[in-house]
Amino acid sequence: MKHLVAFGQAKWNYPLSRLTSFGIGGQAKAVVWVNEEVCLRKLLSYLRERNYPYYFLGQGTNVLVGDHGYPGIIIKLGPGFSRFGVLFKGRDKVYFKVGAGIKLSRLLKTSLRYGWGGLEYLVGIPGTLGGAIAGNAGAFGHSIEENIIEIKVMTKEGEIKWYHKDMLRFDYRTANLPPGALILEAHLGLVPSNKREIMAKMYLYFQKKKLSQPLNMPSAGCVFKNPKGAFAGRLIEEVGLKGYQIGNAKISEKHANFIVNLGGARASDVLTLMGLAQDRVLKEIGIFLEPEIKILQ
Numbered sequence: 001m002k003h004l005v006a007f008g009q010a011k012w013n014y015p016l017s018r019l020t021s022f023g024i025g026g027q028a029k030a031v032v033w034v035n036e037e038v039c040l041r042k043l044l045s046y047l048r049e050r051n052y053p054y055y056f057l058g059q060g061t062n063v064l065v066g067d068h069g070y071p072g073i074i075i076k077l078g079p080g081f082s083r084f085g086v087l088f089k090g091r092d093k094v095y096f097k098v099g100a101g102i103k104l105s106r107l108l109k110t111s112l113r114y115g116w117g118g119l120e121y122l123v124g125i126p127g128t129l130g131g132a133i134a135g136n137a138g139a140f141g142h143s144i145e146e147n148i149i150e151i152k153v154m155t156k157e158g159e160i161k162w163y164h165k166d167m168l169r170f171d172y173r174t175a176n177l178p179p180g181a182l183i184l185e186a187h188l189g190l191v192p193s194n195k196r197e198i199m200a201k202m203y204l205y206f207q208k209k210k211l212s213q214p215l216n217m218p219s220a221g222c223v224f225k226n227p228k229g230a231f232a233g234r235l236i237e238e239v240g241l242k243g244y245q246i247g248n249a250k251i252s253e254k255h256a257n258f259i260v261n262l263g264g265a266r267a268s269d270v271l272t273l274m275g276l277a278q279d280r281v282l283k284e285i286g287i288f289l290e291p292e293i294k295i296l297q
């Protein structure tokens with residue numbers, strides 16, 4: 001295990017509460033920040049040979065880590081995977097490549113600076129581009145699949161593969177990636193636009209988000225996927241659980257599909273709240289709520 005430093009910056013027994021927006025969770029055996037493809041390939045092969053479990057973490061904004069942590073290695077893309085470059089610039093379209101480790105907020109700032117529109121709906125969504133693609137993140141009727149041209153992934157065997165959008169099966173909150181594939185880079189398509197218009201759209205979307213979501217509290221975003229033709233938050237509200245609290249975890253008063261950490265909440269409290277919401281909604285309304293957040297334990 002001490003060899004992990006050969007692949008990047010490594011820290012042992014690292015609290016995952018520090019690497020997730022929920023601020024919840026025990027320790028991982030180690031976290032490795034990798035900056036180069038070659039190191040990543042060697043790391044995957046090292047872990048495979050030793051049968052060590054591992055997990056890719058972006059910014060940890062859609063993950064609940066268990067109270068006992070994760071008995072394996074967390075792999076994070078370092079700054080070497082946040083680079084950005086223009087591939088093609090025409091009158092009505094721009095194609096550019098960008099590393100999967102870039103934060104969405106930085107990606108939006110960059111596209112605004114150049115006057116490229118098309119990503120405005122992502123405003124206020126925390127996380128990295130890789131996490132957004134893996135979960136086909138989106139809002140206001142749009143999702144990241146609209147902007148994807150192709151993505152570069154490293155397979156679990158360490159091979160580099162390019163997937164054109166048509167080869168992926170994007171769906172609601174999933175890109176249906178092959179198991180174990182790590183997204184390294186994406187080619188995105190945007191539209192040259194007026195900076196003021198881009199800013200106005202972002203402002204409008206952000207105001208809407210701020211009004212309806214508890215953005216000032218630690219959470220992992222929407223806990224459940226919206227079932228077809230319904231909103232998970234409304235269903236949870238209908239069964240009377242809005243504002244319900246267990247320990248220091250609470251179903252948000254502002255948006256019932258968010259569970260917020262009031263300070264020192266335990267993963268077990270969040271899981272109990274999730275189970276309660278699922279039971280009540282199934283029993284009283286007959287709809288199964290499928291978790292959107294990933295549970296790592």
Ligand SMILES: Cc1cc2nc3c(=O)[nH]c(=O)nc-3n(C[C@H](O)[C@H](O)[C@H](O)COP(=O)(O)OP(=O)(O)OC[C@H]3O[C@@H](n4cnc5c(N)ncnc54)[C@H](O)[C@@H]3O)c2cc1C
Nearest residue numbers: 058059060061062127128130131132134137138182183221
């Ligand atoms: C306040 C708040 C508001 C939010 N609003 C929205 C919203 O409006 N719409 C929405 O869709 N989501 C929303 N989210 C959820 C979350 O921000 C998004 O899902 C985000 O895209 C996750 O990115 P991440 O880097 O944090 O991924 P993580 O949470 O770190 O990981 C999520 C999953 O993606 C996988 N993953 C991460 N990086 C990679 C990679 N490079 N290659 C392969 N797999 C990878 C992980 O293994 C994990 O399974 C919100 C979250 C919060 C806290």
